[in-house]
Amino acid sequence: MSSEVGERSAVIAEAFPPFVRKENVRMRSFTSWVILPILSGLLLTSAENRIDDYQPQHVHIVIGETSKDMVITWTTFTDTPSSVVEYGNAGLTQTATGSSTQFTDGGTEHRNLWMHRVILKDLQPDTMYFYHCGSQLGWSELFVFKTWKNGTDWPVSVAMYGDMGAVNAQSLPRLQEEVQRGMYDAVIHVGDFAYNMDSDNARVGDEFMRQIQPIAAYVPYLTCPGNHEQMYNFSNYRARFSMPNHEDTENLFFSWNMGPVHFIAVNTEAYYFLEYGLKPLSRQYDWLIKDLEEATKPEVRAERPWIILFGHRPMYCSNNDHDDCTRVNCLTRVGLPLVNLYAMEELLQKYGVDLAVWAHEHSYERLWPMYNYTVLNGSTEAPYTNPRAPVHITTGSAGCDENHDHFMPAQPDWSAFRAIDYGYTRVKIFNKTHMYWEQCRFSLRQNGSSSSEAALDGAPATGTPNVVLMSSMARSGSSFLGGLLSSLPGVFYFFEPLHNIEHWHMLSPATARDGLRGLLTCNITGAIRKAVRTRGKYTVYHPYTRRCATKEACFNSLLDETCRKEKFRVVKTIRARVSWLTSLLDDPEVDLRIIHLVRDPRGSVISNWKADWAPISEATSCQNLLSDLRDGARLRRQRPGKFLTVRYEDLCLDPRLMAEVILSFLGYSKLPQPTATYLDKQTKTTRDTKTYSLKRDTKSQQQKWRTTITDEEFARIEKACAASILLLGFNLFGSVEAARNLSLPLYNSSADHRAFDHRFCLRE
Numbered sequence: 001m002s003s004e005v006g007e008r009s010a011v012i013a014e015a016f017p018p019f020v021r022k023e024n025v026r027m028r029s030f031t032s033w034v035i036l037p038i039l040s041g042l043l044l045t046s047a048e049n050r051i052d053d054y055q056p057q058h059v060h061i062v063i064g065e066t067s068k069d070m071v072i073t074w075t076t077f078t079d080t081p082s083s084v085v086e087y088g089n090a091g092l093t094q095t096a097t098g099s100s101t102q103f104t105d106g107g108t109e110h111r112n113l114w115m116h117r118v119i120l121k122d123l124q125p126d127t128m129y130f131y132h133c134g135s136q137l138g139w140s141e142l143f144v145f146k147t148w149k150n151g152t153d154w155p156v157s158v159a160m161y162g163d164m165g166a167v168n169a170q171s172l173p174r175l176q177e178e179v180q181r182g183m184y185d186a187v188i189h190v191g192d193f194a195y196n197m198d199s200d201n202a203r204v205g206d207e208f209m210r211q212i213q214p215i216a217a218y219v220p221y222l223t224c225p226g227n228h229e230q231m232y233n234f235s236n237y238r239a240r241f242s243m244p245n246h247e248d249t250e251n252l253f254f255s256w257n258m259g260p261v262h263f264i265a266v267n268t269e270a271y272y273f274l275e276y277g278l279k280p281l282s283r284q285y286d287w288l289i290k291d292l293e294e295a296t297k298p299e300v301r302a303e304r305p306w307i308i309l310f311g312h313r314p315m316y317c318s319n320n321d322h323d324d325c326t327r328v329n330c331l332t333r334v335g336l337p338l339v340n341l342y343a344m345e346e347l348l349q350k351y352g353v354d355l356a357v358w359a360h361e362h363s364y365e366r367l368w369p370m371y372n373y374t375v376l377n378g379s380t381e382a383p384y385t386n387p388r389a390p391v392h393i394t395t396g397s398a399g400c401d402e403n404h405d406h407f408m409p410a411q412p413d414w415s416a417f418r419a420i421d422y423g424y425t426r427v428k429i430f431n432k433t434h435m436y437w438e439q440c441r442f443s444l445r446q447n448g449s450s451s452s453e454a455a456l457d458g459a460p461a462t463g464t465p466n467v468v469l470m471s472s473m474a475r476s477g478s479s480f481l482g483g484l485l486s487s488l489p490g491v492f493y494f495f496e497p498l499h500n501i502e503h504w505h506m507l508s509p510a511t512a513r514d515g516l517r518g519l520l521t522c523n524i525t526g527a528i529r530k531a532v533r534t535r536g537k538y539t540v541y542h543p544y545t546r547r548c549a550t551k552e553a554c555f556n557s558l559l560d561e562t563c564r565k566e567k568f569r570v571v572k573t574i575r576a577r578v579s580w581l582t583s584l585l586d587d588p589e590v591d592l593r594i595i596h597l598v599r600d601p602r603g604s605v606i607s608n609w610k611a612d613w614a615p616i617s618e619a620t621s622c623q624n625l626l627s628d629l630r631d632g633a634r635l636r637r638q639r640p641g642k643f644l645t646v647r648y649e650d651l652c653l654d655p656r657l658m659a660e661v662i663l664s665f666l667g668y669s670k671l672p673q674p675t676a677t678y679l680d681k682q683t684k685t686t687r688d689t690k691t692y693s694l695k696r697d698t699k700s701q702q703q704k705w706r707t708t709i710t711d712e713e714f715a716r717i718e719k720a721c722a723a724s725i726l727l728l729g730f731n732l733f734g735s736v737e738a739a740r741n742l743s744l745p746l747y748n749s750s751a752d753h754r755a756f757d758h759r760f761c762l763r764e
């Protein structure tokens, strides 16, 4: 969207209730303040009270009035005489006290919970703080958080998602992992929690809050309400969180500043639960205009140009479930029926909101910049550079017991990308001009249940694309991965028939490309047929060639016929260049996906030197690897969904997960049984491994080179390959001693790991 501060570009990879009397949320009475401390010692010894009742649970944090303050919130099941946080950046040297609020759930049991809130004030910016919370009757474990930087010139990184339940929270372990690795400055939950927080007399809410503690106790956890929170006038939601300005708006709408971004949370439910009155809606609407007026004052926007608004229900979607967003006159977009009051879309357009993030639909959808059903791209070539309208994104697929929502078969022109799978969104606002957006997606179900849109073996119901599995260098694990692909039902697998593809390419680029095309379309002719025949049955892994006894008879036209009968072809090749294969991606007859397997050259080059081959030059190898990584990054942008880069190290660390990532890329919804069996056989062995053996304990192979590399090898390779090592997201060690110190991490936590999304989707 155009702005006074210059060009901004987004790169995209992928009822408010009345401010009620507190009938459910009562402040702790004076009596309890006085009496409870006296009784607490007695209570501890009482048979009716367990120590658990005083134990802090559901710990979560959020910024206060400004990012200098942090509000620590937790729950106990019995009130405690005090609410205390001990904290500090070098030990628990400071103490802050707060208060507790009694919350009575609206269910039949009227369960009581006590919500404790303590504000840590005047914290140092960009500083790590340790803390624990509780009282003399019980303390939480030790947690840590890092305060945000001051000012507007720092890159902001947040995760955003909606619709995460206490059951089937597919994104939860990944988010726990990523948060504790320090990937995010905040996490934003765009409504619909627990399913539902009020269920089972609020015990489901308790369970959900326990589940998110490994996230929410470490980074600010920001929220807005969804329809699943509406029970008892949103009381569970209002009571459990402590968003900025919660004293006034009870977590329903608010805004905050973060680096170069102004974030706004709105309550879309105010448009739908009108039984709670119109006042919540009118109050929010007036507040929103005021907030946007302030955020768009020229001097303010020059300093903080990005505006990201989020709320639960989308204004647009192409799902087929008849939700309000499927209707042209969606309430949040055009306002209440007949009177058209409180229409939000015109505010988004008028004040130049950059991003509008929604959830509610259990799917992912990104729109072109649009207003009033009109696409207003920045330009044809760069639609998200200076777009002329807000960009809407729906990210409601974090995982809940309602599984997925499906799409209408025809994708509307205004919808740029959509996906039915589980996942969450990573947003990085690098500076005042550039934002990056990506969806971390994972399609396969952990429980192995079948998917209604997939065939029984998990394969796509409508065909499977052909695959070229390529590695920039030999000794990168391509035989293991090729074997895994060849275990898929219906595959015709070619194992390096173009063994010296670089020679073919030197002869003529067209020869190498046409050779591969011939294999992928089962038109094996001329020199390629000769090459396949010469290397015999070792080039084709298929029951046909296993059965076929006579060489000549095997490699005639029957080979083509058999090849065509299968669902798809896989061709493994090494030492090909990414640039040689690009044109094949545009060939409709080939329908190709490319899997590019890469490995830390400090492992692959040494392995190559140790194999019985002519040693390769580390400089040439790494130059090729570097150009392939760069070409691969370009292809992922230009042809999304057609090119996947896989790190050998990730494959070693979690073969099962990586197999799921790769099969998901090919459209599978689960691992077919033969592939699961292959994985088990190949990876669960304690036997030592010979150079060409596939059977190995893969975890032990991941960084094995670090224990065996010599001084000379290390110096040569790290020097020649520094750029490619860094691009792979690995650390340079600088010395062989450091390399051998396995306590130093291989993965560089500050590197850009976008090419290797799955690295951060590892399960615990």
Ligand SMILES: [Fe+2]
Residues within 6 Å of the ligand: 163, 192, 226, 227, 228, 312, 359, 360, 361
């Ligand atoms: Fe919802």
